[in-house]
Amino acid sequence: MDIEQLIKRLDLIDERLDNVDSIVTTLVERVMEKPLVMEFSCPKCGQPIEINITSSIKMRGKS
Numbered sequence: 001m002d003i004e005q006l007i008k009r010l011d012l013i014d015e016r017l018d019n020v021d022s023i024v025t026t027l028v029e030r031v032m033e034k035p036l037v038m039e040f041s042c043p044k045c046g047q048p049i050e051i052n053i054t055s056s057i058k059m060r061g062k063s
Contacts, residue, residue, distance in 0.1 A: 031053070035052055035053065035054040036052070036053040036054075037050060037051070037052050037053075038050070038051045038053070039051075
């Protein structure tokens with residue numbers, strides 16, 4: 001009985017990790033496709049700061 005519960009819990013953990021992996025992969029693919037722009041204000045002077053993140057790597061299609 002305890003081993004069956006352990007197996008079920010491990011299967012649930014495995015499924016959750018797969019879901020997290022899918023979410024992270026999707027987010028990375030979106031960032032790689034388009035530039036990401038973050039805007040901040042300097043806490044000392046209030047001047048706006050813009051940070052652009054772009055990719056120089058082309059994503060390959062899934063095989």
